[in-house]
Amino acid sequence: MKDNAVFTSRVLPWVLLLPSFVILLVFIYYPALQAWVLSTYRSNLFLNTRNYVGLDNFRLMFTGPLADKYIQVIVQTFVYGALVVGLGLSIAMVVATLASQNVRGARIYRLLLIWPFALSPAVAGTIFLFMFNPDIGSVNQVLDALFGIKPRWLDTPLLAFSLVVLASVWKNLGYNMVFYLAALQNVPKELGEAAAIDGAGPIQRFFRITVPMLSPMTFFLLFTNLTFAFFESYGLIDIVTSGGPVGPPPADGAGLTTTMIYQVTLDGFGGSGNTGLAAALGNVILLFTILITLLQFRYGSRRVQYGDN
Amino acid sequence: MYRRNAWILHAVLITTVVIVAFPILFAVIKATQTRVDVLSPSLIPGTQFVENVRNVFLNANLLVFMRNSFIAAVAVTVGKTTLSLMAGMALVYFRFPFKRVVFGLILLTLMIPIQVLVVPLFDVISLQPPQTFAEWWAWISRPDRILFQPAEYGFGWANTYAALIVPFLASATGTFLFRQHFMAIPSSLADAARIDGATPWQFLRRILIPMSWNTIGALAVIEFVYVWNQYLWPKVIIRREELQVVQVGLNLIIGTGEGVEWGYVMAGATLSLVPPLLVFMLLQEQFMRGFALSGGK
Numbered sequence: 001m002k003d004n005a006v007f008t009s010r011v012l013p014w015v016l017l018l019p020s021f022v023i024l025l026v027f028i029y030y031p032a033l034q035a036w037v038l039s040t041y042r043s044n045l046f047l048n049t050r051n052y053v054g055l056d057n058f059r060l061m062f063t064g065p066l067a068d069k070y071i072q073v074i075v076q077t078f079v080y081g082a083l084v085v086g087l088g089l090s091i092a093m094v095v096a097t098l099a100s101q102n103v104r105g106a107r108i109y110r111l112l113l114i115w116p117f118a119l120s121p122a123v124a125g126t127i128f129l130f131m132f133n134p135d136i137g138s139v140n141q142v143l144d145a146l147f148g149i150k151p152r153w154l155d156t157p158l159l160a161f162s163l164v165v166l167a168s169v170w171k172n173l174g175y176n177m178v179f180y181l182a183a184l185q186n187v188p189k190e191l192g193e194a195a196a197i198d199g200a201g202p203i204q205r206f207f208r209i210t211v212p213m214l215s216p217m218t219f220f221l222l223f224t225n226l227t228f229a230f231f232e233s234y235g236l237i238d239i240v241t242s243g244g245p246v247g248p249p250p251a252d253g254a255g256l257t258t259t260m261i262y263q264v265t266l267d268g269f270g271g272s273g274n275t276g277l278a279a280a281l282g283n284v285i286l287l288f289t290i291l292i293t294l295l296q297f298r299y300g301s302r303r304v305q306y307g308d309n
Numbered sequence: 310m311y312r313r314n315a316w317i318l319h320a321v322l323i324t325t326v327v328i329v330a331f332p333i334l335f336a337v338i339k340a341t342q343t344r345v346d347v348l349s350p351s352l353i354p355g356t357q358f359v360e361n362v363r364n365v366f367l368n369a370n371l372l373v374f375m376r377n378s379f380i381a382a383v384a385v386t387v388g389k390t391t392l393s394l395m396a397g398m399a400l401v402y403f404r405f406p407f408k409r410v411v412f413g414l415i416l417l418t419l420m421i422p423i424q425v426l427v428v429p430l431f432d433v434i435s436l437q438p439p440q441t442f443a444e445w446w447a448w449i450s451r452p453d454r455i456l457f458q459p460a461e462y463g464f465g466w467a468n469t470y471a472a473l474i475v476p477f478l479a480s481a482t483g484t485f486l487f488r489q490h491f492m493a494i495p496s497s498l499a500d501a502a503r504i505d506g507a508t509p510w511q512f513l514r515r516i517l518i519p520m521s522w523n524t525i526g527a528l529a530v531i532e533f534v535y536v537w538n539q540y541l542w543p544k545v546i547i548r549r550e551e552l553q554v555v556q557v558g559l560n561l562i563i564g565t566g567e568g569v570e571w572g573y574v575m576a577g578a579t580l581s582l583v584p585p586l587l588v589f590m591l592l593q594e595q596f597m598r599g600f601a602l603s604g605g606k
Contacts, residue, residue, distance in 0.1 A: 004492060005404040006499040007509050013403035016395040017411060023392070023479035027430065028418045034429035038459055050459060095325045103318050112326045116333060118585035120538035122556035123578045126563065127332045130339070130571055138335070138350035145350075173329055182597055202314075231424040235540030239560055261424055261541070268428040269545055275428050282425045293420045 035286070038279035057280035069253035070263070070281070076251070077259040080165060081229035088169045088225055089218060092176035097210050099177075100184040110181055116174035121232050124171035125239035129154075132163055154240070157247040157256040164240055164257045168233055176221055183217040184210075223296045230285065234261050260285045333582070340576035347572040361576035365562065369570075371577045373551055374558030379584065381473040381554060382536040388478040389532050390525055396479075397487025398513060402499060412488075419481045424541055429460070431545055434472050436463030472546045473554065477536065483528050486600070490524045491517070526595025534585045555581045 039057050043050040061070040099109045132139050132153040140150045153159050187210070195205050237243060243262045244255035254263065260281060268278030339347050340362075342355035366372045399405075400412055423430065439445035439462050448455065448462055466472040494517075502512045518525075543554040550561065559581060562574050589596070 004401050004494070004496045004499055006496070006503045007403050007512075009403065009509065010405065012509060013399035013405045016399035016403075020392045020396040020415065020479040020484065021411070023475070024415065024418050024481075027433070027476035027479075028421055028423070028426070031426040031429040031433055032421055033456065034432065034460055035426060037457060038429055038432075041459060043459075095322070098318055098321055098325075101318060103315060103322070109322045109326065113329055115586065115590075116329060118534045118538070118589045119333070119582065120540075120556055120585075122538070122540050122559055123336075123581055124332070126559050126574060126578045127336045129563070130575065131332065131335060136348045136571075141350040170328070170332065177329075178597075227422065231422055231541075232538075234424070235538075235556055238540070238544075239563070261427075264425075264427065265541065265545065268431070278428045282428055286421065286425045289422060289425065290420045 032286075035279045035282055038275055039283055041276045043273075043275045053276070057276050058284075060277065061280060061284070068250070072247075072251055072253040073258050073260055073263045074284070076161075076256060077230065080161075080168075080233075080257075080259060081226050083165045084168045084172065084229045084233075085222055085225045087165070088172045088176055089221055091169070092173060092180050092221075093211070093214060093218070094206075095173075096177055096180035096184055097206060099181065114174055114178045114181065116171075117178050119171055119174060120235065121168075121171060121228075122235035122239055124167050125236035128163065128167040128236075129240050155245045157245050157251070160241050160245055161256045164233075164237055167236055167240060168229065171236065172225060172228060176225070179217055179221055180214065183214055187213045219296060219299065223292070226292060227289075230259070230289065231261050233259060234265070237262055260288075333579075336575045336578050340572065340579045342572060344570070344572060347575070357572060358576070361572045362580065364570070365573040365577045365580070369562045369573055369577065370550060370558065371555070371562065371580065374553055374555040374561075375581065375584070377470070377473075377552055378537055378555040378581075380470060381539075382533050382584075384470070384474045385477045385536045386529050386532040388474070389480045389483055390528050392478055393480050393483025393487050393528065394518075394521070394525070396484040397491055398509075398517065400484070400488050401491040402509065402512070415481050415484050417481075419485075423476065427541060427545060430476065430542075432460045433463045434476070434546060435465070435467035436460060437465040438462050466546075468547055468549045468552055470552070473536075473539075473543060480528075480532070482531070486524055486528060487521070490521060490599075494520060523595045523599030525599075526592040527599030530589055530592045530596045531600065533588045537585045 040052060040054055041050050042053045042057065060066050095113065099106060099113055103109070131137050134140055134150060134152050134154060137153070140153070144150050151159055153163050191209050191213070192205055195209055200208065237257050237259060241255070241257045243258035243266065245257075246252050246254065247256040258266070264278045264281050264285070266272075266278075267274050267281065335352070338352055338354050341358040342351070342353075343357050346353075346355055396415065400408065439448050454461070464471070466475075498516060499512065502516055507515070538556060539554065540556045544557045544560075547553050547557070550558075553561065559574065559577055562577050563569055
């Protein structure tokens with residue numbers, strides 16, 4: 001790497017860095033430290049009491065009467081995340097590949113596929129809440145007219161969970177499509193043409209050429225979609241199901257659509273106001289996030305390289 | 310390509326385009342219907358759009374929610390882009406001690422999503438600052454308590470714009486994007502500028518910024534959409550309706566009881582999509598070149 005550092009001022013670089021640094025220190029690093037401090041206290045927001053309890057909050061999450069709830073919440077967050085990532089990325093990859101074919105109107109198709117890029121989780125949730133409302137929602141009115149059924153989308157546990165997954169996958173489609181379509185522009189056309197001449201069918205070309213060529217982008221999207229499932233999905237879930245409904249045993253410790261971050265806000269700002277437990281769960285999520293980021297750096301850098309870059 | 314295959318391809322693509330668009334079109338159509346039609350599965354556009362919009366704007370406070378979101382999103386977008394540009398410039402064009410450490414500390418925050426900090430950040434933002442000099446002095450003279458005990462003082466920013474803006478002004482993503490972009494600019498350019506006697510400020514204004522529009526545009530899209538779509542943090546820190554942002558505001562419009570005015574809600578959802586969509590459409594080219602094509606790296 002050539003050295004670009006041509007300016008010699010001693011003070012100026014620090015002046016340029018100072019604002020960013022102060023903000024990160026005060027609003028990221030200090031709260032991150034405070035998260036560990038708070039997690040060693042048992043507190044009640046409303047009684048305004050606070051006692052030092054060491055690692056008791058962490059112990060409570062994994063053993064004892066509350067463990068069922070917290071382990072369920074952790075497991076279902078990962079199941080939800082896996083579904084959102086798995087379904088979302090495979091659908092987006094197939095459709096983006098089709099839209100990148102030499103087909104008439106490809107530009108228009110691409111534009112029509114990416115325009116909901118900026119869709120928010122809360123708006124996606126609002127629309128789905130209305131569409132799937134068991135009594136007045138259009139989906140049930142159509143289902144009732146056609147088959148005489150009115151599924152209770154919002155209070156049947158598995159249906160509610162599926163609905164949240166469906167809404168999430170749909171919400172992310174535009175976002176994923178933007179990145180896959182951009183990545184596909186960089187795949188040299190000759191590769192596919194050469195493979196076609198050698199007799200590879202379209203499905204073979206997809207799995208042997210497109211999927212490997214897209215793998216760096218897939219790693220990036222894996223990470224952003226998982227971040228969505230862990231954190232940004234909060235707005236969607238809050239609006240559609242408010243974390244409920246409680247599942248059948250053994251998943252009866254918490255609402256089936258309660259993700260880890262949802263549980264954090266329930267503990268931290270909900271009825272119990274137990275900020276210690278909320279901070280402890282926040283730290284557990286943080287550890288998962290760090291683990292996933294490290295995995296991404298580790299495997300994401302193993303890029304598949306063809307062509308001349 | 311065989312004609313039959315082309316037809317299948319068109320069929321699949323049209324189906325996907327419809328699936329992608331359907332819920333949004335559904336919301337747009339419902340936003341035009343009367344109170345009765347809204348509750349039917351009818352997808353025939355009505356004539357009540359202006360009426361629904363006026364109601365949701367004025368009676369349900371949507372105008373206020375959107376104004377608040379707009380202020381926060383613009384402030385964060387401008388501030389974050391500026392601070393990231395400054396930090397990126399320092400990291401690439403200057404030689405100073407501990408550069409790698411500083412870069413590492415900025416990059417490390419990529420692993421700490423602000424949402425996991427919602428509980429401690431709430432304290433830091435909402436607790437009142439020290440009121441008297443004596444209190445302030447007692448606080449500052451015990452750094453061990455500041456660090457290792459639950460925070461006693463904060464900024465007192467609950468229910469303010471500052472709470473929605475200031476914590477988000479610095480960005481590891483932005484700094485990283487600018488650093489990567491600057492490092493890809495040939496160093497001969499910086500050398501030439503220095504030999505010609507350009508000051509760092511002139512170099513920034515005449516060369517760096519004009520060469521960085523793609524990165525600036527990409528970052529603007531990412532940040533505007535990010536702030537506009539925020540839900541969890543505003544819901545927690547803003548408890549006064551006249552300061553609430555649009556995403557949480559939509560949920561307030563839905564309300565809790567029966568008798569939701571779904572026509573208003575759908576009009577609100579539709580209108581709330583417009584600003585980020587406009588920003589994305591306007592800066593789409595820059596976004597593609599400055600971010601998406603590089604794989605967000």
